[in-house]
Amino acid sequence: MDNVTADQATVGIQQAGEAFGQPARRAYDLYVQEETLAYWQGVSRKRKAEVVLVLRRPNGRYLVHTKEFYPSGVYRLLSGGVKLGEDLTAAVYREVEEETGLEIQIERFLGILVHRFIRQGQSVTLTSYVFLVAEVGGKLAPQDLDEAISGFRETDLPGLLALAEELESLSGRWEDWGRFRAIAHRFTVEVLTKSNARD
Numbered sequence: 001m002d003n004v005t006a007d008q009a010t011v012g013i014q015q016a017g018e019a020f021g022q023p024a025r026r027a028y029d030l031y032v033q034e035e036t037l038a039y040w041q042g043v044s045r046k047r048k049a050e051v052v053l054v055l056r057r058p059n060g061r062y063l064v065h066t067k068e069f070y071p072s073g074v075y076r077l078l079s080g081g082v083k084l085g086e087d088l089t090a091a092v093y094r095e096v097e098e099e100t101g102l103e104i105q106i107e108r109f110l111g112i113l114v115h116r117f118i119r120q121g122q123s124v125t126l127t128s129y130v131f132l133v134a135e136v137g138g139k140l141a142p143q144d145l146d147e148a149i150s151g152f153r154e155t156d157l158p159g160l161l162a163l164a165e166e167l168e169s170l171s172g173r174w175e176d177w178g179r180f181r182a183i184a185h186r187f188t189v190e191v192l193t194k195s196n197a198r199d
Contacts, residue, residue: 010049012087013112013129019089020109023130024191027114028183036176037119040126046084049127051092052113052184053078054192055104056134061154063100063140064163068148071174075153075163076181077188082129092131098144100152103137110191115180128184132192157192160185 017023032040055063055078064075080095082088089106096104111130116123142149155163164185170178 010082010088010091010127010129011085012089016088016109016129020106020131023109024111024187025114026111026187027116029116029118030176030180032117032119032176034119035173037117037122037124040117040124043081043126044124047081048084048125049082049129050079051082051088051095052128052130052188053080053092053096053099054110054130054132054188055096055100055102056107056132057154058135059154061156062160063135064153064155064160065099065149066151066153068150071170074166074170074174074178075151075155076167077160077163077184079128079184088129092133096133099142099147099149101138101141101143102135104133105136106131106133108132111187113183113187115183117176117180130184130188157189157196161189164189 057063062077064077066075078095078099080091080099082091092106093104096102108131109129110132111128113128113130115126115128117126140152164182167178167182167185
């Protein structure tokens with residue numbers, strides 16, 4: 001299973017593109033610490049991909065969250081692992097339910113971001129499937145307590161860019177994680193800003 005790619009391990013990628021728009025594709029090389037590479041090698045044995053959820057609330061702002069064990073004040077977009085063989089659209093709905101309890105509809109398949117974590121000639125890959133989703137009902141409350149979500153905030157596109165900068169400024173054991181997590185924020189701002197300009 002170690003050599004299986006995210007596209008091979010995930011069902012419904014083509015169908016999601018047909019239903020919600022063809023995503024932009026990007027690739028990123030991240031040179032990381034030894035502990036970071038070991039972590040993602042462990043993750044890769046269980047899953048090859050995640051969904052990143054750009055969840056727009058009825059007021060037009062985007063939902064971000066923090067967790068109990070994050071550095072103080074650090075917020076980011078919602079995300080969650082795609083199980084091996086899981087349908088991609090099903091993973092979006094499942095993760096939104098687990099992390100927020102909200103009802104949503106998928107609006108756009110924004111991107112496929114392939115991250116390669118590299119350390120001294122070794123590498124491991126994780127793919128992020130980025131979706132724009134809109135809240136249509138429900139009450140905001142985490143359903144999966146194991147996620148350890150401790151707070152939510154709302155922000156606009158400039159706020160997402162500011163979050164990217166904050167993530168990139170993290171140091172020590174959080175440095176690699178912050179650089180990785182900042183990518184989806186910058187990508188989302190870029191794509192949605194272009195989309196808004198066309199509209």
